[in-house]
Amino acid sequence: MSALPALEKPLALLFVDIADSTMLYERIGNVTAATLTQRVLAHLRQLVTAHGGAVIKSLGDGLLGAFPAADDSVRAALAMMAAQEDYGLRLRIGIHHGPVIEGIGDLYGDACNVAARVQQIARPGEILATEALIGGLAPDLLALTKLLSNVAMKGKAIPIRVHQIRTTAEVDEAQDSTTLGYSAHTGANAMLTLHLSYRGQDILMSRALPRVTIGREESSGLRIASRQTSRQHAVIDFSRESFILTDHSTNGSFIRSGGSPPVVLRRDSTKLVGSGLIGFGAEVRDEGQDHVIAFRGELA
Template sequence: MEQAVLFADVTGSTKLYETIGDSGAKRLVDACLDVLRAVTAAYGGRVIKTIGDELMAVFPGADAIVRAACEMQIRLSELDSAMQYGLSIRIGFHAGRLIEENGDVFGDAVNIAARMTGLAKAAQIITTEATAKMMSPELRDSTRSMGSFAVRGKAESIAVCEVIWQVENLTMITGSLPGDNPPTTMSLDLAYAGGLLTFRQGDEAVTIGRDASCRINLPVLCASRKHARIEFRRDKFVLTDTSTNGTYVRVDAARELVINREDFVLSGSGEISLGHGNGEGGPDLTWKVRF
């Protein structure tokens, strides 16, 4: 039967187990999975199974699954415990014919959906162009083409799309979020050896790294040329690591965390180190969120 299948994978959980231990990490991952289960049910889907930190669910069609995927990302981005420890999710989905047997689903559509999840980065939603064409026009407008990718077992490459969920008109996509505007006075102070930069809502993303083209250019030996960026998403300042060695962050007096190819919400005040721990020469930047 024709349905749409989705995989949602909690990213950052491996480091979480190392950071806070098995029991604490499992509680946080379970809390994330509970959010995903609730969203699945709210949009008419069924959870097929969870494996470790990954959830698999099926939905009645393309519109339901894209709305659910966006809502999952939004809910996780607003879950304080997940943001505190750098947890996020990557999502892939595809619509097609599924075979149901003994409470599980199989088929080509499942394999393609799993491949879409493998292509997704943290806090990203990936689907096929074929699935995007099944969406209603207003939802299809929230996708952008990423080109074609080879998929194991398929003779031809598959056209792939990203679903853009961090957009201003999220109410249109999810049909459930309030339309409150973020505070216009919100800003982020970034202090570093070269000076002080104040980043505000509406500003272009701040790039950080060894490359001279970076807005904050820091000659840190273990930093990547383009190490990280900071952007404003909805009502949050989000640090995204794009480096080889990872970015070390400490919020106020909390334990230092490492993010690698992941997102981290900057709240309150804290310290950022590029490719090394804070104890190895001190932080490279400090931040403070102001209202």
């Protein structure tokens, strides 16, 4: 007899990972880093179960947790972010809600792939969640969310809408900075924009498109066709009336703006000012190089 088909059931899936773990091992040594990592993972497992979830499996320096309720997954993620400071490191978390099939010690289904991809594009210290997860949240948790962008994913015909989940303090701080930012402009409709250009591709960033992922991966918001560029190289975010470039790569990002000395960015962030060129993975000679994009910021 053929086996009966496994039944799908909807779950909130949470992937969490210790950011920059390779650098952690280099900085404090293998034994100390391994001990710290195990302590952190043990604490994360406790937070999953304390919020009504189950730890499905460990994944190197992270884990996958599953929750019957979307609210519980977000509360667990916020608790994880609150705990990261106790260990002097940062976490990256991605959450998605969708149907999965339970196996022995694992879950299967497209929802798992989506949740994992969302975690991969999160910055260190950030929680990202899909629209499918956000749509099921209680009002108090929904108030902590902020739409970031539509993210193209391999195998998906339609981009996935991704939201950021913030702490109450971060929401209050953002509201204060937004008020100050508007008062500094001459008109209520003033808006800072950032133009990105690469080999015929043009992207206009603003409040309407506050995040662009950059890398060699096909699902990147701006795909760079260069071997020198990492698959998930960098992210540009619109935050507090500024555009912030954050490098996640091994080779670094090289920024040349006006007559200023070039800026080299490795696993760090900087504000983009004025106009110039960015080399993802190598230094910049001219705009025609396959790893170089042009950027231009302006007040509209």
